[in-house]
Amino acid sequence: MEKRAAIYCRLSREDDNLACDEVSESIQNQQKLLCEYAKKNGFSVYCMYVDENYSGLDNTRPAFCRMIEDARCGRFDTILCKNQSRFTRDMETAQYYLNEVFPLWHVRLIGICDGVDTNDMKNLRLRQINGLINEWYSEDLSDNIRQILRDKMMRGQFIGSFACYGYTKDPAHLHSLIPDPPAAAVVREIYQLYIDGFSLSKIASLLTKKQVMPPCFYKIQHGILFQTPFSKNKITDEADGKIPKWSASSVRHILTNPVYTGTLIQGTTKKESAKSKKRIKLSSTEWIIYPNAHPALISEDIFCEVSSLLQKRRKKNKKV
Numbered sequence: 289m290e291k292r293a294a295i296y297c298r299l300s301r302e303d304d305n306l307a308c309d310e311v312s313e314s315i316q317n318q319q320k321l322l323c324e325y326a327k328k329n330g331f332s333v334y335c336m337y338v339d340e341n342y343s344g345l346d347n348t349r350p351a352f353c354r355m356i357e358d359a360r361c362g363r364f365d366t367i368l369c370k371n372q373s374r375f376t377r378d379m380e381t382a383q384y385y386l387n388e389v390f391p392l393w394h395v396r397l398i399g400i401c402d403g404v405d406t407n408d409m410k411n412l413r414l415r416q417i418n419g420l421i422n423e424w425y426s427e428d429l430s431d432n433i434r435q436i437l438r439d440k441m442m443r444g445q446f447i448g449s450f451a452c453y454g455y456t457k458d459p460a461h462l463h464s465l466i467p468d469p470p471a472a473a474v475v476r477e478i479y480q481l482y483i484d485g486f487s488l489s490k491i492a493s494l495l496t497k498k499q500v501m502p503p504c505f506y507k508i509q510h511g512i513l514f515q516t517p518f519s520k521n522k523i524t525d526e527a528d529g530k531i532p533k534w535s536a537s538s539v540r541h542i543l544t545n546p547v548y549t550g551t552l553i554q555g556t557t558k559k560e561s562a563k564s565k566k567r568i569k570l571s572s573t574e575w576i577i578y579p580n581a582h583p584a585l586i587s588e589d590i591f592c593e594v595s596s597l598l599q600k601r602r603k604k605n606k607k608v
Contacts, residue, residue, distance in 0.1 A: 344377030444578035453503035550584035
């Protein structure tokens with residue numbers, strides 16, 4: 289009877305700091321190692337499933353989910369991984385699939401480098417120990433990364449994926465922000481217009497009329513895959529050939545962001561746990577605030593003046 293195997297490879301950012309003698313974790317080397325094992329042991333490869341830049345604690349990995357569905361449908365009878373941690377670093381997930389589900393589906397998992405084989409009941413304890421160690425590793429790694437990022441924030445280094453509108457990352461120092469001249473000019477104009485008496489919606493209409501690209505579209509136009517809460521519901525003008533519109537909320541976001549005074553505010557949220565993707569908002573007393581971290585686009589005085597005007601106009605509108 290033909291032995292059909294799925295090959296599963298995974299690499300994540302948690303592997304970026306591997307020592308030189310551990311480079312074998314790379315996707316290409318995992319594939320080569322597993323294909324050689326399959327050939328040597330008489331397996332025909334049904335499919336190769338690869339997840340790159342996904343944590344071993346993430347159970348929504350696309351290739352992993354496809355492989356699990358194919359296993360459920362009986363499309364292969366064996367899964368080959370370099371080791372159990374490539375399959376998952378989550379102890380509960382390992383227990384669920386390796387000891388409960390796979391036996392029901394008649395699917396075998398082999399970790400060719402750590403001796404894991406679900407057909408061998410003698411190494412059940414090994415699988416349990418591996419699951420525990422792998423989970424501890426991820427938790428320790430998560431703590432270490434969190435501390436490294438916190439240290440960077442404490443030194444005034446920018447750790448975000450994208451610079452906010454008006455700035456760009458300094459090519460020479462990626463943890464520093466420098467003004468992006470075209471967008472910086474728009475930011476200054478927005479502040480001046482508000483001081484001159486323009487409302488948020490009036491400023492948004494004026495910028496749209498001048499065909500100034502809103503922040504999210506501006507970044508996309510410059511080759512950055514970017515999304516903010518304001519870009520989820522894209523506001524377009526059907527009659528004007530779908531020219532992106534500015535919104536009052538986008539204008540308000542710019543007028544209330546201290547980053548334009550040169551101040552970095554980071555560490556405002558944290559992950560619920562190493563396993564969870566959910567983020568919890570922190571109290572403002574826990575934020576990391578670093579003044580003069582980068583060149584200011586507007587002065588502290590102008591920012592305070594605008595903040596005061598925003599409050600006054602909000603109160604006035606409530607009375608009306």
